[in-house]
Each structure stands twice: as C-alpha cells, then as structure tokens.
Amino acid sequence: MSRHLKAEEFYKIYQEYKSTRIHGVLKMLFKISPKVQNNNKKNNVWRIKKIINHYNLGMEDLLVTKSGNLRKKGSGRPRKNKEPNWEIFNRDDLVEIAKRYYEITNKLPKSKQIKESKELNLNYFKLANLFNLCRQTVSKNKRNEYLSKLLSFWVEHQIFIFLF
Known part of the structure; x- marks a missing residue:
C-alpha cells in the first residue's frame, strides 16, 4: 500500500502526463513512492488515470498562484443565537x-x-x-x-x- 500524494506531487504528475503520457508518469510515480513498484501495472495505470480525471478542478491555480477557489470566510452554517435567560x-x-x-x-x-x-x-x-x-x-x-x-x-x- 502506498502513501497519499502531496499537492506538489499531484502537480508534477499532472505536468508529466501532459508531456509524456502514461509511461513517463509511471517512472515519476516510482520515484515519488517506491512502494508503488510492488503493485501491478494495471493498478498503477488506473490510479494515474483517476488522478488525471479528478485532478485539475482548480488545483493547478491553487498551486501556482497560492489563491484558489477555496471556501471563503462566512460561507458555512451560521451559529445558533442563544436567547439570554432574563431570569438570572x-x-x-x-x-x-x-x-x-x-x-x-x-x-x-x-x-x-x-x-x-x-x-x-x-x-x-x-x-x-x-x-x-x-x-x-x-x-x-x-x-x-x-x-x-x-x-x-x-x-x-x-x-x-x-x-x-
């Protein structure tokens, strides 16, 4: 079982896929986490395709410019307003x-x-x-x-x- 990839590693894999396709990405994946070599090639190719399909959803902008489409402050559920107990x-x-x-x-x-x-x-x-x-x-x-x-x-x- 290999470890999860960091954001920079995803970015490298994505850039490598743009230039050399699957073969170059497999070599890079072996350099990043050597335990991946124990998996069979079909699983590694499947993992790379999954990374490529689901990767570039604003992630590249976040890595390059350090400001992506993250949730802004105040976008979550508002807190409950407590009613004061006037009897105290x-x-x-x-x-x-x-x-x-x-x-x-x-x-x-x-x-x-x-x-x-x-x-x-x-x-x-x-x-x-x-x-x-x-x-x-x-x-x-x-x-x-x-x-x-x-x-x-x-x-x-x-x-x-x-x-x-």
Missing part, C-alpha cells in the same frame, strides 16, 4: 440594560428609531417615550405594518379560494 438578572441589572439600550437607540436617526419601535411589543405611549418620538408616529407605523400583513394574508386567502 435582578431588577438593578435590567435597569442598567434598559439605560444602555436607550443610549444606543437615542443616537440612531429617526427612521431607524421608528423601525426599532416596530420590533418591540410595548405600549405606544411607552415606545414614544423611550425613543423620543410622537405617539402618533409610532402608532401609525405599527398600524401600517399590521394592515400590510393583514392585507397580504387576505389576498393569499382570496387566491386560495379562487383556485379551489
């Missing part, structure tokens, strides 16, 4: 968190403050007080969002009824 905080800690949240959101422009207010499930009056916005602005934006969801549901429902 006492009242003073929650007040500190609320103050910090207020400092951060107070620096945002009005449009982003309105978007932030849509995401919170609080009373209109409390949201307006928290974001320094008019109560009517908050209620109008939340109502418009609710109506748009309701309208889209109604349209889907009508299409469903029409189809059946």
Whole structure:
C-alpha cells in the first residue's frame, strides 16, 4: 500500500502526463513512492488515470498562484443565537440594560428609531417615550405594518379560494 500524494506531487504528475503520457508518469510515480513498484501495472495505470480525471478542478491555480477557489470566510452554517435567560438578572441589572439600550437607540436617526419601535411589543405611549418620538408616529407605523400583513394574508386567502 502506498502513501497519499502531496499537492506538489499531484502537480508534477499532472505536468508529466501532459508531456509524456502514461509511461513517463509511471517512472515519476516510482520515484515519488517506491512502494508503488510492488503493485501491478494495471493498478498503477488506473490510479494515474483517476488522478488525471479528478485532478485539475482548480488545483493547478491553487498551486501556482497560492489563491484558489477555496471556501471563503462566512460561507458555512451560521451559529445558533442563544436567547439570554432574563431570569438570572435582578431588577438593578435590567435597569442598567434598559439605560444602555436607550443610549444606543437615542443616537440612531429617526427612521431607524421608528423601525426599532416596530420590533418591540410595548405600549405606544411607552415606545414614544423611550425613543423620543410622537405617539402618533409610532402608532401609525405599527398600524401600517399590521394592515400590510393583514392585507397580504387576505389576498393569499382570496387566491386560495379562487383556485379551489
């Protein structure tokens, strides 16, 4: 049993195959790993053909330029976001968190403050007080969002009824 080949050795075999075909590649393979000589010729030829067929999938670019088509950062599965356990905080800690949240959101422009207010499930009056916005602005934006969801549901429902 011979060892696995390194990337540079694959590259040499591939280049040798381009110039001298199977005979030259067999000689090079014997130089790279001498234990291959114990295998019969048919198996070695099969191994070389497999290397040639499956080799050049961006590997040559990686070896020559050192920058291939590898997976980029952030292309994997995202991590789970853990929900904080709010019951471990006492009242003073929650007040500190609320103050910090207020400092951060107070620096945002009005449009982003309105978007932030849509995401919170609080009373209109409390949201307006928290974001320094008019109560009517908050209620109008939340109502418009609710109506748009309701309208889209109604349209889907009508299409469903029409189809059946």
